[in-house]
Amino acid sequence: MKSSYLSIGTLSLALIFAGCGQQAEQAKPAEQPKKAEQAAPAAPAAAAKTVDFVKDIQPIIEEQCLVCHRAGHAAGDVQLDTKAAALKPSGAGNCVIPGNPGKSTFYTTAILPADDEGLMPPKKKGGPMSKDKIELIKLWIEQGAAWPDGVVCKMKAKAEADPAAEKALETTTAIHKNIVAKLDVKDAAQMKEYSVVIPGSDVSFSMVPIPAGEFTMGSPDGEAGHKPEEGPQHQVKISPFWMGKHLVTWNEYELFMLPEEEKKTRSAHKTNAEADKVADAIARPSQPYVDMTFGMGRDGFPAISMTQHGASQYCKWLSAKTGQYYRLPTEAEWEYACRAGTKTAYFFGDDASKLGDYAWFSKNSGGASKKIGQKKANPWGLFDMHGLLWQWTLDQQLPYTKDAQTDPWVKPSKPYPHATRGGSWQNEPDRLRAAARYGSDPSWKVQDPQLPKSIWYHTDAQFVGFRIVRPLAVPAPEVVHGYWHSGVEKGD
Numbered sequence: 001m002k003s004s005y006l007s008i009g010t011l012s013l014a015l016i017f018a019g020c021g022q023q024a025e026q027a028k029p030a031e032q033p034k035k036a037e038q039a040a041p042a043a044p045a046a047a048a049k050t051v052d053f054v055k056d057i058q059p060i061i062e063e064q065c066l067v068c069h070r071a072g073h074a075a076g077d078v079q080l081d082t083k084a085a086a087l088k089p090s091g092a093g094n095c096v097i098p099g100n101p102g103k104s105t106f107y108t109t110a111i112l113p114a115d116d117e118g119l120m121p122p123k124k125k126g127g128p129m130s131k132d133k134i135e136l137i138k139l140w141i142e143q144g145a146a147w148p149d150g151v152v153c154k155m156k157a158k159a160e161a162d163p164a165a166e167k168a169l170e171t172t173t174a175i176h177k178n179i180v181a182k183l184d185v186k187d188a189a190q191m192k193e194y195s196v197v198i199p200g201s202d203v204s205f206s207m208v209p210i211p212a213g214e215f216t217m218g219s220p221d222g223e224a225g226h227k228p229e230e231g232p233q234h235q236v237k238i239s240p241f242w243m244g245k246h247l248v249t250w251n252e253y254e255l256f257m258l259p260e261e262e263k264k265t266r267s268a269h270k271t272n273a274e275a276d277k278v279a280d281a282i283a284r285p286s287q288p289y290v291d292m293t294f295g296m297g298r299d300g301f302p303a304i305s306m307t308q309h310g311a312s313q314y315c316k317w318l319s320a321k322t323g324q325y326y327r328l329p330t331e332a333e334w335e336y337a338c339r340a341g342t343k344t345a346y347f348f349g350d351d352a353s354k355l356g357d358y359a360w361f362s363k364n365s366g367g368a369s370k371k372i373g374q375k376k377a378n379p380w381g382l383f384d385m386h387g388l389l390w391q392w393t394l395d396q397q398l399p400y401t402k403d404a405q406t407d408p409w410v411k412p413s414k415p416y417p418h419a420t421r422g423g424s425w426q427n428e429p430d431r432l433r434a435a436a437r438y439g440s441d442p443s444w445k446v447q448d449p450q451l452p453k454s455i456w457y458h459t460d461a462q463f464v465g466f467r468i469v470r471p472l473a474v475p476a477p478e479v480v481h482g483y484w485h486s487g488v489e490k491g492d
């Protein structure tokens with residue numbers, strides 16, 4: 001803290017102290033405007049504005065401070081949710097001394113250099129704040145630190161204006177509007193298998209209906225190959241959805257991944273210009289630096305090595321193109337669909353020696369990925385649910401609880417681990433079980449030749465792909481947006 005005074009430079013330092021002296025004596029909030037005028041010659045930029053607590057300061061406290069300084073969680077004994085708490089005298093120096101920013105640690109900790117460990121908020125938690133915010137804080141205290149009676153600050157997620165995030169939300173809203181306008185199937189009884197040609201291409205994909213129901217998620221301790229993260233088993237209710245009959249292929253994914261190619265293809269087809277405009281507003285992968293098939297095959301082969309964010313953005317793009325709501329499955333939806341009403345280790349029973357009829361894995365893959373749909377489907381008509389590729393889900397991989405749940409989703413709060421399911425062409429049979437989970441890991445992109453590491457590619461995860469789902473019910477735009485953008489994609 002001491003170092004803060006030195007860092008602001010001697011001139012302003014002198015001014016602050018000069019200001020302090022006067023203010024400490026006056027300390028009459030009612031006389032604030034006068035004070036602002038007095039300060040004007042010294043700090044011209046500060047002259048005009050009268051700071052409004054609710055409009056200017058409350059959002060700063062709520063977004064930048066309360067996560068660490070609130071009732072029941074007062075780091076350094078500093079609590080900023082109420083006026084009484086913020087103005088409370090303390091041993092280390094008062095947080096807010098009306099009229100005296102230079103003595104108020106609220107201000108002096110804000111102006112510390114970025115590498116000072118006393119900086120507030122701390123460097124990794126959004127500090128230092130913008131010059132504008134710091135100036136508002138200084139003015140607010142100078143003007144008497146008015147805090148209307150009864151106003152209590154409540155913690156909020158940080159809502160820094162991020163143009164990319166705003167655009168992403170705008171795009172979601174536009175897509176959502178089209179989806180709702182086009183909604184044809186509204187009743188589970190009308191759900192049928194269907195195929196769609198992706199507009200602007202010759203590429204199609206098929207979706208099979210998955211009925212609503214309830215199942216036991218996870219595996220019992222006694223199941224051969226059981227791992228701790230598969231328990232405790234718990235009851236889960238699932239609402240109806242369609243699931244991709246197959247893994248998403250390169251034919252499909254490249255339309256999204258290689259926008260220039262897609263535009264050429266599009267010109268030879270009749271498309272909806274409005275839908276294309278929305279789809280084109282979605283952020284697309286950077287051009288990969290390496291052959292992302294890794295020589296394992298493209299036509300009819302499942303797309304691999306995309307990040308979970310990449311897979312989610314494909315779903316968003318496909319939703320824009322088709323006017324149907326697509327997203328990744330939750331972990332629960334995935335396991336429910338894989339089991340298809342069965343309770344055994346695999347959807348065909350417990351006998352791993354039959355796996356070759358249903359799955360590509362270490363013993364029959366010859367060490368490479370394979371074309372989709374060559375093995376037998378599960379009882380609900382889904383292919384390659386065991387083996388071939390680990391499949392992305394929407395969930396953070398965390399330990400289960402015993403509680404019964406309905407349509408659970410463990411929304412990620414950090415980039416790793418995201419849960420993948422199903423086992424791959426590289427794995428032994430026990431990893432292909434319906435209950436097996438595999439969390440993503442930073443080592444999945446060590447080879448990535450791009451710096452900083454790409455949010456689109458896991459170059460070292462040639463065993464990961466995905467399939468899509470389409471929930472029957474289309475939730476509100478904010479909920480849809482939350483599934484497509486869980487907010488942790490840039491965090492690694």
Ligand code: HEC
Pocket residue numbers: 001060061064065066067068069075076077078092093095105106109118120121122125
């Ligand atoms: C990520 C948590 C975190 C955030 C966010 C944060 N602080 Fe702090 N703050 C701390 C911790 C921890 C301490 C105690 C430091 C210590 O005791 O060494 C602290 C101490 C302080 C102190 C006392 C400093 C002193 O030397 O007396 C003040 C004042 C303060 N914070 C103000 C703020 C303000 C204002 C904000 C928002 C603009 C903020 N903090 C945001 C964690 C945080």
